[in-house]
Amino acid sequence: MEYRALITTEKNKNFINSIENKDIADLPDNDTLIKVKYSSLNYKDALSASGNKGVTRSYPHTPGIDAAGIIENTSGNKFKPGDEVIVTGYDMGMNTYGGFGEFIKVPQEWIVKKPKNLTLSESMAFGTAGLTAGLCLRKLLKNGLKPDDGDVFVSGVTGGVGIISLMLFKKLGFRVSAITGKMDQEEFLKNLGANNVIDRNTLDLELISPLQKPVYAGGIDAVGGKILANLICSTSQRAAIACCGMVGGLSLDTSIFPFILRGLSLFGIDSAESLIDVKEEIWENFSSDWKLENIDENIKDISLDELPDEIDKILKGKQIGRVRVVYD
Numbered sequence: 001m002e003y004r005a006l007i008t009t010e011k012n013k014n015f016i017n018s019i020e021n022k023d024i025a026d027l028p029d030n031d032t033l034i035k036v037k038y039s040s041l042n043y044k045d046a047l048s049a050s051g052n053k054g055v056t057r058s059y060p061h062t063p064g065i066d067a068a069g070i071i072e073n074t075s076g077n078k079f080k081p082g083d084e085v086i087v088t089g090y091d092m093g094m095n096t097y098g099g100f101g102e103f104i105k106v107p108q109e110w111i112v113k114k115p116k117n118l119t120l121s122e123s124m125a126f127g128t129a130g131l132t133a134g135l136c137l138r139k140l141l142k143n144g145l146k147p148d149d150g151d152v153f154v155s156g157v158t159g160g161v162g163i164i165s166l167m168l169f170k171k172l173g174f175r176v177s178a179i180t181g182k183m184d185q186e187e188f189l190k191n192l193g194a195n196n197v198i199d200r201n202t203l204d205l206e207l208i209s210p211l212q213k214p215v216y217a218g219g220i221d222a223v224g225g226k227i228l229a230n231l232i233c234s235t236s237q238r239a240a241i242a243c244c245g246m247v248g249g250l251s252l253d254t255s256i257f258p259f260i261l262r263g264l265s266l267f268g269i270d271s272a273e274s275l276i277d278v279k280e281e282i283w284e285n286f287s288s289d290w291k292l293e294n295i296d297e298n299i300k301d302i303s304l305d306e307l308p309d310e311i312d313k314i315l316k317g318k319q320i321g322r323v324r325v326v327y328d
């Protein structure tokens with residue numbers, strides 16, 4: 001049986017994305033076949049689709065680290081045909097064909113049963129970006145962060161992880177400083193609940209002092225590099241930062257002072273390899289206490305054919321919010 005998928009092909013060191021017909025028999029030999037109804041676009045997908053060998057070793061390949069759909073058949077014992085399920089991360093979309101195809105075949109251990117009070121479509125409005133925001137929030141709350149502690153920050157706030165982090169913080173009653181490179185989005189961010197919108201270009205990126213005025217009670221950093229180094233120096237006593245991104249740089253040049261003089265904690269988040277029961281906990285939260293009633297409002301729905309253009313946009317840092325792939 002044939003299905004449609006985005007295929008990334010390597011030609012003379014260039015990487016080309018096209019939509020092709022594939023055969024289900026060519027999918028990897030895993031136990032569970034899923035008909036994908038929705039996927040979503042993440043920065044990591046754009047890296048895979050542009051030949052980043054740290055993400056995907058060999059091509060041709062179908063990226064897509066997110067998928068929500070219906071079990072077609074399974075030789076495992078956890079699910080049955082017809083179950084509505086969510087798959088994010090592990091090796092899917094990296095070196096196992098991913099959600100940018102109408103079918104995926106994955107091990108049952110990677111699959112989460114969709115919670116009752118969340119639709120498949122809503123789950124892909126969150127996708128890995130939302131899951132990552134949720135994992136960051138979970139770490140900060142476990143560290144004791146409360147709305148009364150003071151303002152929190154979100155960096156890279158117009159991106160997928162950033163927007164959902166902002167919305168989740170607001171849902172739980174926090175005051176949020178939104179740090180962005182897109183000041184033209186100030187009104188949009190304020191409408192989403194940001195209390196302050198800060199131009200990232202106004203931050204002291206050369207860090208003249210290793211300890212700056214402690215203005216934040218914690219925060220979520222989706223950027224890394226010099227922005228994260230600045231935020232580490234600007235966060236208060238016993239607080240914590242959850243970091244997950246690297247769009248602003250891979251290295252972190254900071255000093256030990258915020259850690260030994262303010263007791264700061266820096267939590268790293270790896271959503272792909274998170275334990276399945278932790279993923280289940282976050283999806284359950286998205287369907288209950290952390291339910292975002294307005295999650296669908298800022299989503300751009302696209303077809304598979306529109307994906308190559310959106311991949312270019314996210315690579316250039318021009319994407320605003322989340323992009324959801326909708327299959328027929």
Ligand SMILES: NC(=O)c1ccc[n+]([C@@H]2O[C@H](COP(=O)([O-])OP(=O)(O)OC[C@H]3O[C@@H](n4cnc5c(N)ncnc54)[C@H](OP(=O)(O)O)[C@@H]3O)[C@@H](O)[C@H]2O)c1
Nearest residue numbers: 043156157158159160161180181245246247248270271317
């Ligand atoms: N660790 C994990 O498990 C995990 C999971 C998901 C994503 N991530 C990572 O988290 C990051 C964000 O992912 P995403 O899906 O939200 O990506 P995204 O939608 O492309 O958002 C990234 C945002 O970062 C800001 N940005 C872009 N280029 C920048 C630069 N050169 N310097 C500073 N800021 C810049 C922009 O927001 P503003 O203009 O508003 O600043 C952009 O919208 C990526 O590095 C991604 O790989 C990690």
